[in-house]
């Protein structure tokens with residue numbers, strides 16, 4: 001998996017102060033996409049062990065307290081990205097159980113296949129659905145168009 005951007009301190013992509021990773025690769029081709037350069041799976045740079053360590057270090061940072069990690073893109077739930085992201089979210093929940101994980105995807109929740117569903121136990125908030133320009137509304141919070149749904153999951157250990 002490649003990624004385009006990593007923001008160690010971010011206050012606009014989800015609630016609270018967060019770390020945000022924009023991964024590469026998306027096949028939804030939404031008209032009016034805000035980030036077309038993220039469509040290519042080879043855009044950006046490889047997500048490696050050092051990057052994973054950096055994210056964990058930032059989440060554990062007590063000087064600037066982060067509420068959690070946001071995964072955007074691109075599409076973090078494209079099957080090609082799951083191989084890299086599943087171990088990451090599992091590790092975060094193991095080592096930082098108090099941090100929440102937000103994910104933006106162009107798939108609808110009910111469309112997710114078995115591979116993609118493996119991510120769900122580790123996701124606290126999922127914003128799903130393609131961006132539909134005709135339903136775009138700048139007044140919406142955390143989503144770009146009215147068709148997209150904010151799912152807040154409650155996980156019982």
Ligand code: SF4
Nearest residue numbers: 026029030033074106
């Ligand atoms: S899902 Fe997101 S990144 Fe992918 S084309 Fe649609 S708006 Fe762009």
